[in-house]
Amino acid sequence: MHRLFRWSSKWWPGLIPLAILWVAAAWTATVPLEADLTAHAAAALKDSVLDKATIATAGRDITFSADAFSEQGRSSAVASVEAVPGVRLVNDLTTLVPETKPFVWAIERDVAKVTLSGSVPLPVVRTKLLEAARTTFAGTEIDDRMNFSRSAPSRFEAAAALLIAQVGKLKTGKIAISDATVTLSGMARELGGREAIAAALKNLPEGYSVANEIHAPPYIFEANKDPVAATLTLTGYVPDNAVHAAIVASAGRKFFGEKVIDKLKASVGEPANFTEVVTRMLGVLSRLSTGTLVVSDRNVSISGDALYDAAGSQIRADLPKGMPQGWQAKAEVSVKPAAAPVDSTVCQQLFADLLGKGAIRFETGRPTLDADSVGLLDRLTETALRCPTATIEVVGHTDSDGGDSFNQTLSERRAQAVVDYMVKAGMPADRFKPMGYGSAQPVAANDTDEGKAKNRRIDFIVRQ
Numbered sequence: 001m002h003r004l005f006r007w008s009s010k011w012w013p014g015l016i017p018l019a020i021l022w023v024a025a026a027w028t029a030t031v032p033l034e035a036d037l038t039a040h041a042a043a044a045l046k047d048s049v050l051d052k053a054t055i056a057t058a059g060r061d062i063t064f065s066a067d068a069f070s071e072q073g074r075s076s077a078v079a080s081v082e083a084v085p086g087v088r089l090v091n092d093l094t095t096l097v098p099e100t101k102p103f104v105w106a107i108e109r110d111v112a113k114v115t116l117s118g119s120v121p122l123p124v125v126r127t128k129l130l131e132a133a134r135t136t137f138a139g140t141e142i143d144d145r146m147n148f149s150r151s152a153p154s155r156f157e158a159a160a161a162l163l164i165a166q167v168g169k170l171k172t173g174k175i176a177i178s179d180a181t182v183t184l185s186g187m188a189r190e191l192g193g194r195e196a197i198a199a200a201l202k203n204l205p206e207g208y209s210v211a212n213e214i215h216a217p218p219y220i221f222e223a224n225k226d227p228v229a230a231t232l233t234l235t236g237y238v239p240d241n242a243v244h245a246a247i248v249a250s251a252g253r254k255f256f257g258e259k260v261i262d263k264l265k266a267s268v269g270e271p272a273n274f275t276e277v278v279t280r281m282l283g284v285l286s287r288l289s290t291g292t293l294v295v296s297d298r299n300v301s302i303s304g305d306a307l308y309d310a311a312g313s314q315i316r317a318d319l320p321k322g323m324p325q326g327w328q329a330k331a332e333v334s335v336k337p338a339a340a341p342v343d344s345t346v347c348q349q350l351f352a353d354l355l356g357k358g359a360i361r362f363e364t365g366r367p368t369l370d371a372d373s374v375g376l377l378d379r380l381t382e383t384a385l386r387c388p389t390a391t392i393e394v395v396g397h398t399d400s401d402g403g404d405s406f407n408q409t410l411s412e413r414r415a416q417a418v419v420d421y422m423v424k425a426g427m428p429a430d431r432f433k434p435m436g437y438g439s440a441q442p443v444a445a446n447d448t449d450e451g452k453a454k455n456r457r458i459d460f461i462v463r464q
Contacts, residue, residue: 037062037086044080049073049122051097051148060086065093069122069150099150105160106176107133109167109186113141118176119149125157132161136168153180155205166200169193173214185213191237191267193217216269221278221295223251223285225258225304232258236295239270250279253372254286256358257379271298273324281329284319286375287311289336300329305336307382310426339386344464347387351460354379360418360458365402367413369421377418380460381425393461394418396436397443399452404438411436418458433463 034057041055041062050073053066064081068074074094082090105118114137120126126146133142153159156177163175163182170193173186182204188194194216201210221236232255238244244264251260278295284302285293291304302319306312312335319331342350354376361370369377384392396411396418415434423429444451 033086034059037084040084041081041087044084045077048077048080049124050077051123053077055081060088061091062087062089063091063093066095067097067148068094069097069148071096097148097150101151102179103149103151103153103156104176104178105146105156106174107160107164107167108174109137109170110172113143114167115143115145117145118147119152120146120160121148121150121152121156123148125160128157129160129164132164136164153177154207159205159208162200162203166197169197170214171217177208180208181211182208183211183213187215188217191217191219191269195268218296219267219269219271219274221264221274221293223282223293225255225285225288225291227290230258231261233261233263235263236265237267237270238264239268239274240266243275246275247278247282250372251282253361254282254375256376257354271326273327277324277327280322280371283371283374284315284331287315287378288333291333298327300327301332302329303332304334306333307336307378308338308385308425309335310424311335311378311381339382341388342386344387344390344462347383347390348460348462350383350386351380351462354383355458355460359453359456362414362417362456365410367410367417369417377421378425380418381422381427384422384427384431387462389464391431391433391463393433393435393459393463395459395461396434397441397455397457397459398439399455400439400442400446401452407438408436411438415458 037060038055038057041057041064045053049069050066051069054064056063062081062084064078066077068077074096078090078092078094081087100119103119105120106116108115108117114133116129116133120129126148129146130142130144159177159182163177166184167173167175169189171187171189173184175182175184182201184197188197194214197214198212201212204210219237221238222234224233225231226233232251234248234251238247244266247264248260248262274295277300281293281295281300281302285291285304287306288302288304289307291302294301300323302315306315312333315333316331319329323329358376360376361373362368363370394415396413396415398407398411400407402410412434413436415436419429419432419434422432439446439455442451442455443457444454446452446455
């Protein structure tokens with residue numbers, strides 16, 4: 001017995017290396033097995049629609065967790081892992097993506113970026129919406145704040161994709177889906193954008209309702225009179241080609257000494273009475289030495305320098321009068337410094353220069369001054385103020401249409417209408433002498449319309 005014990009005490013330390021070898025062998029066999037099972041389980045799930053899927057393998061046991069988008073998808077994914085050859089046990093930790101009510105998704109655009117937020121039903125939908133946003137807003141930062149949720153409304157992806165395209169028409173704004181209700185707010189990027197969005201919304205899938213609060217940008221029309229360049233520049237919008245042509249033609253009549261530079265564009269969205277107001281305000285602008293007219297929706301502002309004190313006072317007082325309902329007008333009109341007096345010879349030349357560029361117009365067959373002539377009349381009045389000691393004959397002429405008696409009377413009454421305008425401007429009536437010669441002193445043949453137009457005129461003759 002003693003010898004046996006001594007032999008045994010020498011034998012057992014030899015088991016330690018054997019145990020180490022066994023553990024090493026077991027470990028080297030288990031690690032590849034686990035890696036193999038993990039790879040096969042991942043492959044089995046490649047067609048499953050899951051979020052946050054993880055696989056942990058211990059021996060032949062797998063712990064599987066994921067967020068599934070339906071109960072059927074969840075069950076199918078777990079079954080796919082259980083069917084992997086070599087798997088003994090699956091510890092199922094899968095859950096369903098939460099269901100939200102209402103199902104809300106939104107896209108918002110500000111000056112810096114575009115943000116997508118709220119819920120989407122599937123990863124593939126999220127990817128497609130992000131791609132659509134990056135295409136629509138190329139070069140703009142896209143902030144993705146979308147998460148997953150169940151209970152999306154019918155044809156959500158089609159509705160959301162259509163709405164992303166509409167946000168591209170906004171300067172700033174937000175479009176949201178809450179279940180099957182679409183709400184829109186913000187400012188359209190261009191005139192006509194609001195109408196284009198409204199038309200596109202008719203293509204939303206059936207069952208969606210819309211609350212559209214998109215606003216149009218201001219409908220802007222501007223006219224700038226520059227005496228140095230002798231130009232009138234028109235910019236902004238007009239409703240159509242017919243109004244465009246009418247406004248440019250009206251400007252050409254009112255601004256006799258300026259070249260009209262037309263930069264207007266046609267666009268929908270003009271306020272009611274737009275053409276009427278713009279035409280009238282161009283007449284007011286024609287009375288200024290230099291100035292700017294701005295029409296923004298139903299708000300009108302005119303700024304600049306009147307040619308003399310009475311004109312400035314009259315413009316400021318009369319501008320708000322007669323505006324259509326809902327329109328507002330303000331004038332920031334000062335008066336240019338008075339020009340130095342001149343002698344009668346220079347005064348006569350100044351009158352001739354002005355009347356060589358434009359003619360005083362009247363209503364057909366009547367002595368009533370045409371509104372298109374107020375700018376020229378103010379320039380003539382300013383000139384008369386520069387020769388304060390001279391007597392000025394204001395002489396009317398007509399063409400040959402009509403009888404001699406009628407034409408004589410008409411020429412006299414038209415001359416008187418011009419004098420009345422200047423007296424109303426504050427000048428003494430005794431400085432003027434209205435006269436008329438009817439058709440007796442033509443400057444052109446009366447057998448053409450052009451010749452008749454030249455004969456219908458007012459002359460200014462300066463007497464010392």
